[in-house]
Amino acid sequence: MKTILVPFDFSPYAVAALQTAYKISHKSGAEILCVTVVPTELDWEFLSEEAKAKHSQVLDEYNEAMEVLPSYLRNIAPAKAPIKPIVKIGVPFESILQVAKEYSTDLIVLGAYGKGNGGVNFIGSTLQKILRNSPYPVLAVKELLDGNGFRKVGFASNFDPASKTAFERIKPLVKLFRASVHLVFVNTPAHFTNSIEVEERMNHFMKGFEELTFHKHVFNYSDPETGLEKFSDLHKIGLMAMVSGHHEKIPNYQIGTTETLVFQSDLAVLSIKV
Structure with a gap:
């Protein structure tokens, strides 16, 4: 196992997924791709720089994520954890699976609400779409799996x-x-x-x-x-x-x-x- 991808939205469930991924990485040496997506329905990669500049809120959120994600990961992960922070703009599940394909991911580990914590809200969500569309194994966790x-x-x-x-x-x-x-x-x-x-x-x-x-x-x-x-x-x-x-x-x-x-x-x- 060489690469594990963790979709990361800063929620406690995403933290549990990252911690679980680290348990696997610690034994296998796999690199962890920690992916945060700024959501938009715009076909961002094909927009000109001039067109992108018109969407200041998206750019602000992207710049904030680029600044916050690395420092946040340093605070919650072991110092030598092989974690690569990645920030994308786009439809979340599509961007996540695009990164998974680019890096030939062996496993996706993502956080899911536990029973009694509003799990019904995930119907139609990014989690469901990743489960349905991912050609890679997907591990959905509610808490740290040690x-x-x-x-x-x-x-x-x-x-x-x-x-x-x-x-x-x-x-x-x-x-x-x-x-x-x-x-x-x-x-x-x-x-x-x-x-x-x-x-x-x-x-x-x-x-x-x-x-x-x-x-x-x-x-x-x-x-x-x-x-x-x-x-x-x-x-x-x-x-x-x-x-x-x-x-x-x-x-x-x-x-x-x-x-x-x-x-x-x-x-x-x-x-x-x-």
Whole structure:
């Protein structure tokens, strides 16, 4: 792992994301890109200097961020932390993903409201758009996830062939913290699958990952999101990794399992696309 990107808006949740990223960076040596975006719908990069000069408020906010961000990071991060401050102007999620592409980011770590703290406000937000549009793994955290938090990882899936490809993308993170991986299939009445079939899928999934420690679970619950919450509470898991679908063109008000788990739980959720 070489590069971790943290979208940074100076909120306590962004600070928690930065602290979490530093825990990963400290073990891996990865550089942290701390990205603050001055929001505007203007196509800023294609404006002439004369046109930009007409938008003094945007320029003022940009100059302020350029001045404040480095000093702010020095106050909250260890002195030798490999953090690169970046300030952009544009649509936040687009600017963040542009930077991620430019630096070939391995992981995006961002802050999310915890349960009971207005998480519903994130529907349609930058967080949701990054979850939906990022081709890179996205770790959404509500509070600092320290080294112990990484040592037990849940991996929720239906364990089809694509899930194995997705897991390969987070395998370096699992190995970095020598994590035990709890494979979990939430069996719901609406999509009931017999345990023998799930066991066969899991066994096939684990082939080629013999150096890792796995625990297999079939957990029966009425819906997958609450089932994953209850399973995590039962097994004291704070980080749940999930294979996410491609929902880029689905309306914001229609949210999938990954988004629902981020919005309604206090879990750290790692979203991975194939």
